[in-house]
Amino acid sequence: MALVCVISSYFPIAFADEEKSLEELQNRYEEIEKDIQENQEKLDEVQADIKTNEQKLDELNGQIDSIEEQIGLLDESIEILNGDIDDLQGDIDVTTEDINKINLQIADIEAQMASTETLMEETKELLLARIRENYMSGGNGSTLELLLSSGDISSFFARKELVTRVSERDNELIADLSDKLVELAELQKENEAQKAQLEGKRAELDTQMNSLTDKQDDLESSLDSQKKKKNNVTGKKDEVKYLLEDLDKDSDAYKAAIKRQEKERAELEAEIENAIKSQGSTENDVPDEEFNNDGNMIWPVPGSTRLTATYPSYSDGSPHWGIDIVRTDVTTKGSPFRAAQGGEVILAKNDGNWNSGFGNYCIIDHGDGKHTLYAHAQRLQVSEGDVVQKGQQIGLIGDTGNTTGPHLHFEVRIKKSDGSVSRVNPLNYVSKP
Numbered sequence: 555m556a557l558v559c560v561i562s563s564y565f566p567i568a569f570a571d572e573e574k575s576l577e578e579l580q581n582r583y584e585e586i587e588k589d590i591q592e593n594q595e596k597l598d599e600v601q602a603d604i605k606t607n608e609q610k611l612d613e614l615n616g617q618i619d620s621i622e623e624q625i626g627l628l629d630e631s632i633e634i635l636n637g638d639i640d641d642l643q644g645d646i647d648v649t650t651e652d653i654n655k656i657n658l659q660i661a662d663i664e665a666q667m668a669s670t671e672t673l674m675e676e677t678k679e680l681l682l683a684r685i686r687e688n689y690m691s692g693g694n695g696s697t698l699e700l701l702l703s704s705g706d707i708s709s710f711f712a713r714k715e716l717v718t719r720v721s722e723r724d725n726e727l728i729a730d731l732s733d734k735l736v737e738l739a740e741l742q743k744e745n746e747a748q749k750a751q752l753e754g755k756r757a758e759l760d761t762q763m764n765s766l767t768d769k770q771d772d773l774e775s776s777l778d779s780q781k782k783k784k785n786n787v788t789g790k791k792d793e794v795k796y797l798l799e800d801l802d803k804d805s806d807a808y809k810a811a812i813k814r815q816e817k818e819r820a821e822l823e824a825e826i827e828n829a830i831k832s833q834g835s836t837e838n839d840v841p842d843e844e845f846n847n848d849g850n851m852i853w854p855v856p857g858s859t860r861l862t863a864t865y866p867s868y869s870d871g872s873p874h875w876g877i878d879i880v881r882t883d884v885t886t887k888g889s890p891f892r893a894a895q896g897g898e899v900i901l902a903k904n905d906g907n908w909n910s911g912f913g914n915y916c917i918i919d920h921g922d923g924k925h926t927l928y929a930h931a932q933r934l935q936v937s938e939g940d941v942v943q944k945g946q947q948i949g950l951i952g953d954t955g956n957t958t959g960p961h962l963h964f965e966v967r968i969k970k971s972d973g974s975v976s977r978v979n980p981l982n983y984v985s986k987p
């Protein structure tokens with residue numbers, strides 16, 4: 555199990571006194587990666603995602619603009635085309651009306667021709683009857699036979715024999731009827747020609763109309779497909795927008811978490827530094843005699859040298875200013891830890907609180923500017939002001955504060971002659987037994 559004790563958290567909540575609630579909170583913390591670096595990495599990832607999605611959004615907006623432009627052009631074309639179609643339909647209507655008029659005229663003339671022909675038939679019968687009478691009274695029978703053999707009514711009236719046999723009045727009648735028939739036939743011919751012309755024109759207009767409606771169909775289907783495309787792209791755009799909103803929230807959450815963590819770290823550092831600076835010894839100060847200090851530090855956890863994290867960083871690169879020690883032979887939690895050297899306890903927090911992530915912890919001043927720090931204790935067995943001897947049991951290992959499991963977090967801090975305090979590698983001061 556990886557044991558983490560960086561000063562970070564999503565939930566800077568004060569611990570209750572009971573160990574049970576400590577554990578409950580601990581379990582919650584264990585599920586969350588808490589250190590600043592990880593949050594920073596996540597923040598970087600989220601911000602990279604935001605950038606990518608913003609680019610995607612720009613791209614989609616560009617696509618929508620170009621689709622809308624195409625839709626606008628198609629709408630214009632369709633409007634123009636609809637005007638053309640209306641004009642053409644007007645032409646077709648006028649032509650159809652003209653054709654109907656011509657048809658009426660043709661029907662009228664046909665009726666006139668029919669009545670003229672009827673009149674001519676009657677006249678023919680009348681004339682023949684008269685010639686027949688004349689023949690009976692001793693006239694020329696061959697003329698009658700000749701007239702009776704004439705084909706249609708026009709050729710009957712065109713016969714010279716007829717003209718010589720009828721009266722002047724009859725001849726005028728014949729001439730009138732023939733003229734009218736010719737006139738009507740000519741008029742009919744003209745009407746037919748005009749009708750043919752109009753029908754030709756209408757056929758041409760119908761062809762034009764077909765091509766315009768085909769074009770209209772094409773434009774409408776292009777418009778439909780552009781609209782579908784726009785819906786599709788708009789859907790994608792909405793997705794990216796929602797994603798961006800979520801990412802912004804994530805980003806804000808990570809920023810807030812980092813800010814809290816940094817504040818906690820600063821508070822803790824301020825507390826520790828303040829304690830060492832105000833009360834701790836300085837390099838080259840002679841250690842107090844009652845410390846019985848031999849100048850060498852002893853390994854703080856008897857029975858185990860197992861390290862789960864070392865100075866100055868975790869395996870993932872985030873900072874770690876001490877060493878983490880666990881037991882492998884017995885259960886770590888509740889195992890004793892001891893003073894690395896004789897000295898005076900200058901800071902001891904045994905309240906079970908979060909304490910910016912260190913939980914229960916204490917600092918011992920060994921003189922000569924050397925200080926050791928012990929964190930995450932289940933319980934401390936010393937108080938501020940106590941003088942401890944080298945190897946003296948000072949507490950039980952626990953998992954208070956920010957950890958992913960029970961371990962002793964051990965640090966060595968040196969206060970230099972200029973008053974500054976630095977965190978050094980504990981393995982340069984304590985050797986594994």
Ligand SMILES: [Zn+2]
Nearest residue numbers: 559877878963
């Ligand atoms: Zn640690």
